[in-house]
Amino acid sequence: MAKKILMGEGRAALAAVREGTAARAETATAVRYLLQLLEERAPGKSVEVRVPPFGAVQVIQGPAHTRGTPPNVIETDAATWIPLAVGELGWDAALSSGAIRASGTRADIQALLPLRP
Secondary structure (H helix, E strand, O other), X not given: OOOOOOHHXXXXXXXXXXXXXXXXXXXXXXXXXXXXXXXXXXXXXEEXXXXXXXXXXXXXXXXXXXXXXXXXXXXXXXXXXXXHHHOOOOHHHHHHHOOEEEEOXXXXXXXXXXXXX
């Protein structure tokens, strides 16, 4: 992640998304803020969490990934990531509906959720 998002800025963006008034920039900030919180909670490089086009982080201790496609990847969209990250959507429901694509033996972050922004 590039620039650290301050708590106030992240919370304001999340509030706008949850109220349905967010512009694209606010949605991007909310996604990146939640990814930042995940990265702080579970530092490491063994699982890549992607929320295109807004951001991606590598998390969870274990074998580090440095080049090419990582062996453990979780990918979803912003409309799924935000409610998932704040506890409004369950991991199993999102996974079974196809809203999350997870590959690799370590690609499961449900024990790290919800995040508390």
